[in-house]
Amino acid sequence: MGVALPHLMTDLSITATAAQWLTTAFMLTMAVVIPITGFLLQRFNTRPVFMAAMALFSAGTLIAAIAPGFEVLLVGRIVQATGTAIMMPLLMTTVMTLVPASSRGKTMGNISIVISVAPAIGPTISGIILSVLDWRWMFILVLPIALGALALGAARIKNVSTPRAVPLDVFSVVLSAFGFGGFVYGLSNLSSSSAGWLPLGVGVVALAGFVLRQLFLQRTDRALLDLRTFTSRTFTTVVLMLSVSMMALFGTIILLPIYMQTVLGLDALATGLLLLPGGLTMGILAPFVGRIFDRFGPTVLLVPGTIVVSAALWSMTLMTERTEPWMLLIAHVAMSAGLAFIFTPLFTSGLGSLRPSLYSHGSAVVGTVQQLAGAIGTALFIAVMSAQIATLTAEGISEVSATASGVHAAFVVGACISLLAIPAAFLVRRPVESPESAYAH
Helix, strand or coil, X not given: CCCCHHHHHHHCCCCHHHHCHHHHHHHHHHHHHHHHHXXXXXXXXXXXXXXXXXXXXXXHHHHHHCCCCHHHHHHHHHHHHHHHHHHHHHHHHHHHHHCCHHHHHHHHHHHHHHHHHHHHHHHHHHHHHHHHCCCCHHHHCCHHHHHHHHHHHHHHCCCCCCCCCCCCCHHHHHHHHHHHHHHHHHHHHCCCCHHHHHHHHHHHHHHHHHHHXXXXXXXXXXXXXXXXXXXXXXXXXXXXXXXXXXXXXXXHHHHHHHHHHHHCCCCHHHHHHHHHHHHHHHHHHHHHHHHHHHHXXXXXXXXXXXXXXXXXXXXHCCCCCCCCHHHHHHHHHHHHHHHHHHHHHHHHHHHHXXXXXXXXXXXXXXXXXXXXXXXXXXXXXXXXXXXXXXXXXXXXXXXXXXXXXXXXXXXHHHHHHHCCHHHHHCCCXXXXXXXXXXXXX
């Protein structure tokens, strides 16, 4: 979607602030739905949960493919996100259940290959499609793949969990929707008007109510999202670092295509090709990172990884109207390599520091924070960029120069945020395997 946003802005006659909701709403929906997956993974078997997830993703892809305008396209993205939200915690919980601690780093590294290569190939394929076809074909071509995955799951997925009767607290679901939704919606609208402060305030109050509600319900094991996961210092540190990393990653992903196409004048295909090496770098490094983690632990990976990511973001603050594409390529590859050193140790150390009974809740917390931070990063970067562009264009500055300045301002914010992860990297410890988790089915 990142590569397609400039095309959609033109074809659908929408602003950058509106267009970014095709990405933000996807992540926001995941942040709202993922807490419910803690309940789903305890209440239902593995196979029906997988089937529901892929069916929703397929339905959302179909809606987006036939959407007559922006509103229906947004609905399609939300339905897609509902299915995706279920898939990631299901994957993580299954891995933590089946894989012994001694080889989790390797397994998470292999999973990271898929998670890394998919976004790497996505922008390139989008660029190729948009250079010859309408944007709808991005969804039309994905639909048979989604349906194929659904059919494969129906034939091969086996139940590996033991369902138990657990209650669903509807009030918690409502509070999470208003909390996460209001927070990100308000943040994304601060750049265009002061009207964003009201939903932002509602979001903060609802999130506070959500937290208090979970603290009360977890006394009797009825919490939608069990916050006892945060009694682990390692897990809490991981959540902080993951938040910073996801804000930087998703903010960069949405800004770079706008910068490359609006400021540098590159087409969609060239934009996708420039983003490809970075994603492939993450995929290539992932298995090696997993093996290093299993042997040496997280510190030797996280410390250099956070430093490299921060350095790459600071280098992106130097981009101007005359920046050569190869300089941008180097910065993006460096950031991708740093992130490759970060994600596998964070996922493995964070979830591994919990007792097995909290795996499903830990997976849900990680997934929620991951998507919420990504949505906040996207909204924040776009808000900073849009505010700067509005100020400069009002002064008669050209659109290209104003956009370059706006991108610079957004990357300065992202680079400052990235500094928070460096000292936190020293606090993450290798989890000690407990006897009750040292088994594999």
